[in-house]
Amino acid sequence: MKLAKKLTAIALGGALALGASACGSTAPSDGGNAGGEVTLDWSFWSQGDEGNQTWKDLAGKVTEKYPNIKVNLTTAPFSDYFTKMQSQLASGTAPCIVSMQSLRLPAFAKAMTPIDGDLAKAAGFTESEWEAGALKALQNGDKQYALPYGLSTMVMYYNKDAFKAAGVEEPKDGWTTDEFVAAAKKITEATGKPAFGQTFSDLHMSAQLLAYNGAKPVSANGELQMTDPAFESAFSWYTGLATEDKISSIPASSSDVPWGEQQFVAGNVAMAVDGSWNMKSNVTDAAGFQVGVVTLPQGTEGAGTFSANSGFGISSTCKNKTEAAQAIGVLTDAESQMASANAGNLPARTAAVPAFIEGLKKDVDPKNPGYSDQASVVTKAASESATPFISTSNWDKVTKLMAQQFQQAFSGKSTPSEALKAVQQSGAK
Incomplete structure (x- = not known):
């Protein structure tokens, strides 16, 4: 994938x-x-x-x-x-x-x-x-x-050069959401532009909300639960990264689903959530800077990541x-x-994982030293904490609603609660 x-x-x-x-x-x-x-x-x-x-x-x-x-x-x-x-x-x-x-x-x-x-x-x-x-x-x-x-699984990619230039210590596996916000604020202040690339891409955003407080957009039996208190709390925090903390670059329109990842490889933001499927080439080849990879920052009730x-x-x-x-x-x-x-x-398959890491060591490490060691730690940690993402049977409709409504919330044109209620009312089966 x-x-x-x-x-x-x-x-x-x-x-x-x-x-x-x-x-x-x-x-x-x-x-x-x-x-x-x-x-x-x-x-x-x-x-x-x-x-x-x-x-x-x-x-x-x-x-x-x-x-x-x-x-x-x-x-x-x-x-x-x-x-x-x-x-x-x-x-x-x-x-x-x-x-x-x-x-x-x-x-x-x-x-x-x-x-x-x-x-x-x-x-x-x-x-x-x-x-x-x-x-x-x-x-x-x-x-x-x-x-x-x-x-x-979903992980956090970060720009090592941007962290160094801002005098911010690189994140380590097991870091917290408070540490993530603190680092983003320092980098935003140092560079004059938002440090984090926000997204309404279903898996990318939802994984970060799960890591914040265990929130899930869909129940175990496949029912949409956008107005669940835990999800609303996590989404309000996530939206606030842009509207209150001013540390997030938000999608320009509802059609800019992969905004965060694209802004990251373009060097416009210092951090973005993306999938492990990009770990070998898509991110490191496209970026004109040293790339680091780390687990998602966890809140006090965080639940790892989605797979x-x-x-x-x-x-x-x-x-x-x-x-x-x-x-x-x-x-x-x-x-x-x-x-x-x-x-x-x-x-x-567990027996094939070493071949993946060796491929990183051979193809990525020469221009991005130490990357394979980071990836080895992150893939193991993310796998151990991963929760399979459950979607609804009408997920296409839901994702379109998310793009429309969440872009409004990120830009402050609607409240997080209003955006979630709109998706829930129209997207529930």
Whole structure:
């Protein structure tokens, strides 16, 4: 999962959930014609030239292990992927192997097949070999609907040069929200511009609110709870970073969802929350300064960070589910995750994590000394404290409302309470 592929959820209508009747596969049915050739269509959002080639190579590994199975990978821009998937499921042309993001899973679960029983066995799935949080994020109703290829948590990136120039000590893992605000105020005063890049991007902002006081925008059973007292308290604090403390750069409009991250790499702010999926290249390559990474600052009742993972599942209309499970087993095995780690994805399998850190040491440390050591500490700490992000089945509608209403609150045109009530009233199912 790459950052700029922002979490703009596409809700899936009930009409597509069970109505499709065909699948992108040339073989007749599950288990039919044993030993016969099976071609499985596999859809994925574009990972860029390097990433796409990595996954094409891994598709070839499937055929090496199972000569009767061929995997045909097709990609689409992230902004179009879920809309296209919705249409494919509705028209009965869905691929057998579906790349799925945890935030979208509630809307798509009815159109997918749980990977359990014989399918789990076909995939070679052993739960103990995975990060528990990575698996949980791709479950729905206690069923595993996809096997993850990565573990994505939210962390804080900071500009080492800006901290040094302002005479502010660099943050350390375990730092507090009070320390974060104090550092931001000093840097803002020293530079004359806000130190923190604010956002209304769902996962980015919500993770910081969770770290502040344990607030969650959605309940454990998938109900929107924007007016929950804890969430309102955390959101008021977050909004106050801009309206009262004057230490945050706010999105210019409701369409500027990735504002904080973009302002950070441009050197306009000294800190921004972003995902671990950007840890290898997107941030460090784009920034013209020394980059540091640290855990999210925690309040006295802070609850760590949110995680949101991506993985591969099987469409409910796939006619070759066993072969699809076998293919997914190869695409997510330890060897494949090591290859994926080299392309920048923090692995979901514990055995592949060292390969990710070694990749940072090789590719990032030469121009950003010590970065891999920081990343090693942060990824471990963030993984241990991560809570899978739960979304509603109409999350696309909710995120649009958040962008519209929260931009007004950040700019002081409405109160935090008014903005939250507006989202709750229009976004509740």
